[in-house]
Amino acid sequence: MAEWPLVELTAAAMVVSMAAYVLFGGADFGGGVWDLFARGPRAARQRALIADTIGPIWEANHVWLILVVVILFTGFPIAYARLSTALHIPLTLMLIGIVLRGSAFTFRAYDSRADDVQQRWSRLFAISSLVTPVLLGIAAGTVVAGGAAPPGRLSFHAAYIAPWTAPLPILVGLMTLTIFAFLAAVYLTVEAREADLATDFRRRAIASGIALTLLALATLWVARTAAPRLWEGLLLRPETRLIHVATALSSLGAFGALLGRRYRTARTFAALMAALIIVGWALVQYPYLVPPDLTVHEAAAPPITLALLVGALGVGGVILFPALWYLYRVFGPREG
Amino acid sequence: MSDLLAARSQMAMSLAFHIIFAVIGIGMPVLMVLAERRWQRTREPVYLELAKRWAKGTAILFAVGAVSGTVLSFELGLLWPGFMEFAGPIIGMPFSLEGFAFFMEAIFLGIYLYGWDRISEKAHLRAGILVALSGVLSGIFVVIANAWMNAPTGFTMVNGVPTDINPLKALQTPAAFSQTLHMTLAAFTSTGFGAAGVHALMLLRDATNRFHRRGLEIALTLAIPAALLQPLSGHHSAQHVAEHQPVKLAAMEALFETQAGAPLLIGGWPDEATGTVRYGIELPKVLSFMAFNDPTAVVRGLNEVPEADRPNVLLTHLSFQLMVALGSFMALVALVALWRMWRRDDLTHHRWFLRATVAAAPMGFIATEAGWMVTELGRQPWVVHGVLRTADAVTPMPGLVVPFLAFTALYILLAIATAWLLWRQILMAPAEAEWHRVHVPRGRPVVEGVRG
Numbered sequence: 082m083a084e085w086p087l088v089e090l091t092a093a094a095m096v097v098s099m100a101a102y103v104l105f106g107g108a109d110f111g112g113g114v115w116d117l118f119a120r121g122p123r124a125a126r127q128r129a130l131i132a133d134t135i136g137p138i139w140e141a142n143h144v145w146l147i148l149v150v151v152i153l154f155t156g157f158p159i160a161y162a163r164l165s166t167a168l169h170i171p172l173t174l175m176l177i178g179i180v181l182r183g184s185a186f187t188f189r190a191y192d193s194r195a196d197d198v199q200q201r202w203s204r205l206f207a208i209s210s211l212v213t214p215v216l217l218g219i220a221a222g223t224v225v226a227g228g229a230a231p232p233g234r235l236s237f238h239a240a241y242i243a244p245w246t247a248p249l250p251i252l253v254g255l256m257t258l259t260i261f262a263f264l265a266a267v268y269l270t271v272e273a274r275e276a277d278l279a280t281d282f283r284r285r286a287i288a289s290g291i292a293l294t295l296l297a298l299a300t301l302w303v304a305r306t307a308a309p310r311l312w313e314g315l316l317l318r319p320e321t322r323l324i325h326v327a328t329a330l331s332s333l334g335a336f337g338a339l340l341g342r343r344y345r346t347a348r349t350f351a352a353l354m355a356a357l358i359i360v361g362w363a364l365v366q367y368p369y370l371v372p373p374d375l376t377v378h379e380a381a382a383p384p385i386t387l388a389l390l391v392g393a394l395g396v397g398g399v400i401l402f403p404a405l406w407y408l409y410r411v412f413g414p415r416e417g
Numbered sequence: 418m419s420d421l422l423a424a425r426s427q428m429a430m431s432l433a434f435h436i437i438f439a440v441i442g443i444g445m446p447v448l449m450v451l452a453e454r455r456w457q458r459t460r461e462p463v464y465l466e467l468a469k470r471w472a473k474g475t476a477i478l479f480a481v482g483a484v485s486g487t488v489l490s491f492e493l494g495l496l497w498p499g500f501m502e503f504a505g506p507i508i509g510m511p512f513s514l515e516g517f518a519f520f521m522e523a524i525f526l527g528i529y530l531y532g533w534d535r536i537s538e539k540a541h542l543r544a545g546i547l548v549a550l551s552g553v554l555s556g557i558f559v560v561i562a563n564a565w566m567n568a569p570t571g572f573t574m575v576n577g578v579p580t581d582i583n584p585l586k587a588l589q590t591p592a593a594f595s596q597t598l599h600m601t602l603a604a605f606t607s608t609g610f611g612a613a614g615v616h617a618l619m620l621l622r623d624a625t626n627r628f629h630r631r632g633l634e635i636a637l638t639l640a641i642p643a644a645l646l647q648p649l650s651g652h653h654s655a656q657h658v659a660e661h662q663p664v665k666l667a668a669m670e671a672l673f674e675t676q677a678g679a680p681l682l683i684g685g686w687p688d689e690a691t692g693t694v695r696y697g698i699e700l701p702k703v704l705s706f707m708a709f710n711d712p713t714a715v716v717r718g719l720n721e722v723p724e725a726d727r728p729n730v731l732l733t734h735l736s737f738q739l740m741v742a743l744g745s746f747m748a749l750v751a752l753v754a755l756w757r758m759w760r761r762d763d764l765t766h767h768r769w770f771l772r773a774t775v776a777a778a779p780m781g782f783i784a785t786e787a788g789w790m791v792t793e794l795g796r797q798p799w800v801v802h803g804v805l806r807t808a809d810a811v812t813p814m815p816g817l818v819v820p821f822l823a824f825t826a827l828y829i830l831l832a833i834a835t836a837w838l839l840w841r842q843i844l845m846a847p848a849e850a851e852w853h854r855v856h857v858p859r860g861r862p863v864v865e866g867v868r869g
Contacts, residue, residue, distance in 0.1 A: 136531060140526065141520060147487060150491065151516045154501050155506065158501055161494050161505060162494060165495045166498050166812050169820075177824075184480055184831055188477070188835075191476065382505065386584050389584050390513060397513070397516070404521060404524045407524075408524045411532055412531065
């Protein structure tokens with residue numbers, strides 16, 4: 082068997098898992114953000130809707146992240162070793178956020194509703210939902226900017242702090258947060274069974290969508306000087322240009338559907354847009370897994386490992402997707 | 418604190434924390450499914466209440482287990498990039514399989530917890546069974562990866578680089594069977610006695626509470642067979658270690674000199690500097706017999722390897738002794754319970770039995786921790802036995818004491834919060850009067866109390 086399709090297939094499986102994590106796990110974080118910003122006369126109902134929506138599914142959605150990590154360390158062990166060394170600090174902070182978000186949400190769900198301990202869990206859940214996506218995005222942005230280089234003889238600051246505290250990673254962090262919040266708001270317009278509640282989230286979806294557009298433009302502007310390779314990839318290569326046009330069109334579709342209160346359509350477009358952002362990112366970087374120098378081929382495990390991994394993912398998918406479909410069907414918005 | 422020691426401490430602490438939740442995540446779904454099945458068969462509401470209570474506990478503990486497991490999947494790289502770069506292609510397979518098992522567990526736990534009134538009774542029970550099955554499976558996959566670290570297979574080292582990699586052969590590491598069996602039984606014993614002990618404690622206060630009677634019965638149904646099989650599985654494990662990791666066995670037994678007809682050491686305080694053991698009882702030739710089924714067999718001692726290649730004998734030996742002692746106590750309690758049940762005796766009439774069960778409640782968890790200390794400390798200084806040293810796998814990132822302290826503080830807070838929540842929300846018994854009717858006066862045969 083030729084080697085190249087295995088590497089590409091493995092990388093594609095990782096990109097798909099990453100996109101799934103953004104679409105599902107990301108939206109759960111976004112839900113926490115809207116819990117934090119619940120305002121107005123319907124604040125309590127907003128919070129209840131968010132809790133009911135993510136309660137049964139957040140743990141399953143979270144597993145996509147584990148899958149990304151597993152594919153990375155099995156399929157691209159050199160990249161995993163390098164990323165987890167260079168991004169030690171932001172990843173550690175993100176993990177603390179993941180731990181606090183998950184446990185605070187569960188503690189809140191099962192604790193008595195009567196006292197202020199409940200409120201404290203609630204606050205902790207919401208704040209960690211806000212901070213964690215930023216750190217995740219910062220880690221991703223550092224990779225994009227080519228900041229995940231081997232530490233070598235650099236000073237501690239130059240090797241472990243400067244790369245992820247640069248403007249580009251921070252902008253990507255904020256963009257990630259905004260994508261998650263936007264997805265959550267759009268999904269919640271569908272989940273809401275009362276029109277007034279749906280309108281609340283419609284307003285939030287539009288606001289976060291505008292913020293996302295502005296952040297995307299700002300990121301692009303900064304990338305022009307901070308990551309010329311990214312800039313070139315984003316705008317100059319024809320195959321990636323197509324993806325970006327599609328991304329822009331789906332975001333327009335989402336806006337249009339939101340304005341027309343066609344929430345299910347808006348959900349489809351929003352999800353498409355988020356998935357295309359991830360796919361676009363992957364294509365811009367290709368063939369580099371860890372820019373500026375480590376390609377997917379250099380980082381790849383031996384073919385036998387990749388073949389078994391792709392096989393396992395395929396078989397796993399056959400079991401996984403029906404199970405996920407069942408989960409979402411059981412807890413999807415009830416018709417009528 | 419050196420960076421290596423900080424990294425090892427952080428990994429040990431993270432594993433020690435996660436393992437409690439992992440073990441409960443394997444055992445609790447079994448209890449909850451057993452209770453729900455009885456509810457569907459008998460229509461006694463007390464079983465439904467038990468299933469719901471246990472499910473609530475499972476939900477809280479599973480969430481903490483899921484997030485602390487996520488931390489570990491990152492820590493493998495954050496702390497040991499050298500290890501993962503080496504081992505990822507060889508032993509990543511069971512981790513990816515574990516990913517899917519974990520997916521199934523999370524999906525069907527969500528359905529189980531939130532689906533009581535959304536799906537049919539049959540589908541609900543089926544979801545619970547899938548949670549229990551995938552819990553056991555995901556434990557097995559992770560332990561296979563650890564077994565490989567103890568008995569690595571599926572590659573050849575050429576000039577310090579693994580070549581000829583075969584992940585399928587790695588999956589078949591000879592340590593896999595003994596370790597996964599021992600760990601699965603440990604999960605059932607710990608959770609079974611953990612739950613049994615809690616209900617026994619409540620029965621000591623109020624022997625007539627039907628909720629706790631039923632709880633005790635079901636928990637013992639899980640704990641008794643597991644606790645009785647565990648010594649056999651342990652014996653099998655030890656024979657495997659004797660063959661494949663003689664240095665680990667020597668550290669477990671504090672055997673400093675290679676000898677024929679080696680004695681079994683009970684207790685004792687090994688002194689590595691002098692190579693002697695104080696205060697121990699030696700049973701002549703028993704170790705040779707236990708390890709190789711031959712009282713005159715030669716058992717290799719620590720003197721076979723240079724000092725730099727030896728694990729910490731004191732900690733390995735003490736952990737091993739602790740595990741064996743606690744395991745033996747639980748097996749004894751299980752035997753007594755079995756005997757009493759066979760005699761159709763009401764267990765709640767025996768306050769000493771209830772007290773022994775309460776005492777056993779934390780023992781499974783402590784024994785599990787001690788067992789992991791044995792297998793991990795006993796493998797040092799290697800992270801992959803005989804192939805890669807722990808010191809060569811650690812990250813170059815300095816200042817590792819900071820994340821170690823941060824995670825320690827985080828986990829202490831989480832442990833306190835979890836314990837407090839469980840106590841407040843789950844353990845406080847439901848006080849429905851209906852559940853106070855089954856107390857059987859002393860001396861009469863039990864009809865209601867203890868049946869299979």
